[in-house]
Amino acid sequence: MISINNLSYYIGGRALYENASLHIKPKDKIGLVGLNGTGKSTLLKIIHGDYQPSSGELQKAKDCSIGFLNQDLLSYQSEESILDVALEAFKETLKLQEEIDAVLKQMETDHSDEIIHKLAKLQDQFEANEGYTIKAKAEEVLEGIGFSTSDLSRPLKTFSGGWRMRVMLAKLLLEKPSLLMLDEPTNHLDLPSIQWVENYLKTYEGAVIVVSHDQEFLDNCVNSIVEVSNGNLTLYSGNYSFYQKEKKERMEIQQNAYENQQQMIKQTERFIERFRAKATKSNQVQSRIKALDRMERVAEVVDDNIAVNFKFRFTQKSGRDVVVLDHVSKAYGDLTILKDTSARIERGDKIALIGANGKGKSTLLRIIDGTEKINGKRHQGHNVIKSFYAQHQLEALNVDNEILQELQQAGSGKTDTELRNVLGCFLFTNDDVFKKIKVLSGGEKSRVALAKTLISEANFLLLDEPTNHLDMQSVNILIQALQQYEGTFITVSHDRHFIRGVANKIWYIENHQIKEYPGTYEEYVFWKEQQTVNTQQSDNQSKSKSENKKKVFSESEINLARKELKKKEQELSQIEEKIMILETKKADLEKDMANPEVFSDNSKIEILNKDYQNLKFQEEELNAKWERLVEEIGELQESAG
Structure with missing residues (x-):
């Protein structure tokens, strides 16, 4: 479907890709992975045609259509409702609908054969395009990715960037291109x-390429991984x-090959040095020099997995209770978030707050922080020192500061050497620490803000979506850091790999109440699945009991039911005869209407059509009575024994 051969792409003098190749086949589900800055998004833009390669070739099948979800779509706005925007995926079908409407308008004054044939042809095309179901399909996809039914009529421009991105994702999914390319789709999804x-x-049905840092998402929806590293594309099936x-296995093989080659090189070099001056060995020496x-050369393996030894330092240990919420309620106008709910965070809790967007997770985090007004009481425990990380804190970074300078001003009391060690854990090494904040990418700013949060001497951390914009290596670093953290934290996250790695309790909001599962995410998922199974079994048992339960009737009731049953059966027989007459x-x-002489006479066809519609209406009424009688007869048969 798409063939990339010997692709090279240069930015300035730096080769982002050099002689890279990749073949995308129909129905491939590819996860594109690699460190930030290696060129994953650039590759998608090259495939889409936004960028031209420096050299090499990219061939596409003629019938290959491409749908591309990228971060540039965040700025797209429209006065149209989100349902109408999503329906733009069916351009051809919507165009047919407009043509049908125009023909129907024309038929008010024009009854020619030509216009009737034109309408029939358009309606056939519309039906072939499944035009009668496109609205239902669009609603299903929009509601699947988190919109409520009431949201569908709201203009796109009234939604935030992340929600607008969801609409564009829905539109792409409905278009069903041959190749669907998604750049970090989970950043905007709950x-x-x-x-x-x-x-x-x-x-x-088509092929998919996904750039994502959500490991579980990739596990669940791709069947191959393409790693972008050192300008190459490496496929893993x-x-x-x-x-x-x-x-890991390939790296072990490569490292063994590297070490063996290095040993052989050293032996060869020692032979050359030892016998370089001997005339009798000159041919052998030259032969070995040429061989070298x-x-x-086999490259030495560079392990991307950094082991973090991040030491947190507290001057104060918090009391046993960190924050207690007592009969708390929170609403925004008519929108109720929490209602008369209570919860307790104790020292050592590592809480993941999960669930759908719009349930109030970020609001709850601010309530716990004490920055959100509430009805009810919030108690903060003894010696609690808080530190709050949220996306808006990226804007609070001083863009004119260097990275090291930003951490120096955080007031942690750490030395420059300690701060540089911390920054090294967050992938800022050597002269990187002297970069200005204003030149950093979104992911790099996130890492700086997280480092600032973690070096504070806080014994209670509040983290709102800390893994957004982080690559996999950075997420793993954050997991390791939080695993070594001896204080208390609560984090809002949709990254299941991250939650599995750090949480010992799960919180969620249900029916405006804070609910707690006192265990890991794995245990919570198992418990939730068991709950679903038990509920289904209970529903099935109740249904079975209801179906099997029979009412006991008296003899007089049975006799009455038998008389009524006979009456209904006669009535049913009469209706069936009427239906047969109507069908005839x-x-x-229909035969008369198909007659060419009648069909060409507009006045006759109009009278026949009116009679036909009248018969059709009578038939529908009789069918409805027939269905009702069948149900009544079934009930009477049970009563009559």
Whole structure:
């Protein structure tokens, strides 16, 4: 479908890609992974045609259509409702609808054969395009990715950038291109929406390329991984977990080959040095020198997985109770977030607050922080020192500061050496620490803000979506750092890999109440699945009991039911005869309407059509009575024994 051969792409003098190749086949589900800055988004833009390669070739099949979800779409706005924007995916079908409407308008004054044939042809095309179902399809996709039914009529411009991105995702999914390219789609989705998209992509008929840092998302919806590293594209035939295992094995093989080659090189070099001056060995020496020059060197393995030894320092240990919420309620006008709910955070709790967007997770985080007005009481425990990380804190960074300078001004009391060690854990090494904040990418700013949060001497951390804009390596670093953290924290996150790595309690909001599961995410998922199974079994048992439960009737009730049953059966027989008569009359009318002489006479066809519609209406009424009588007879048969 798409063939990339010997692709090279240069930015300035730096080669982002050099002689890279990749072949995308129909129905491939590819996860594109690699460190930030290696060129994942650039590759998608090259495939889309936004960028031209410096050299090499990119071939596409003629019938290959491409749908591209990228961060540039965040700025798209429209006065149209989000349902209408999503329906733009069906341009051809909507155009047919407009033509049908125009023809129907024309038929008010024009009854020619030509216009009737034109309408029939358009309606056939519209039906072939499944035009009668496009609205239902659009509603299903929009609601699947988190919109409520009432949202569908709201103009696109009234939604935030992240929600607008969801609309553009819905539009792309409805278009069903041959190749669907998604650049960080999970950044703008909550957990239920992520799971919905996973299930959708599993059965997607076309090919998919996904750039994502959500490891579980990749595990659940791709069947191959392409790693972008050192200007190359390396294919792994499996999901992300397979890639991790396979890469480790490949690295071990490569490292062994490197070490063996280095040993051989040293032995050869010692031979050359030892016998360079001996005339009798000159041919052998020259032969070995040429062999070394021709040798294709095996690269030493560079392990991307950094082990973090991040030491947190507290001057004060908090009391046992960190924050207690007592009969708390919170509403914005008519929108109720929490209602008379209570919760307790104790020292050592590592809480993940999960669930769909719009349930109030960020609001709850601000309530816990004490910055949100509430009805009810909030108690903060003894010696609690808070530090709050949220996306808006990226804007609070001083853009004119250097990275090291920004951490120096955080008031942690750490030395420059300690701060540089911390920054090294967050992938800022050597002269990187002297970069200005204003030149950093969104992901790099996130890492600086997280480092500032973690070096504070806070014994209670509040983290709102800390993994957004972080690559996989940075997420793993954050997991390791929080695993070593001896204080208390609560984090809002939709990243299941991250939650699995750090949480010992799960919180969620249900029916305006704070609910707690006292265990890991794995245990919570198992418990939730069991709850679903138990509920289904209970519903099935109740249904079965209801169906099997029979009422006991008296003899007089049975006799009465038998009389009524006989009456209803006679009535049913009469209706069936009437339906047969109507069907015969309809068939006769259809023959008359098909007669060329009658068909060409507008006045006759109009009278026949009116009679036909009248018969059709009578038939529908009789069919409705027939269905009702069948149900009544079934009930009477049970009563009559």
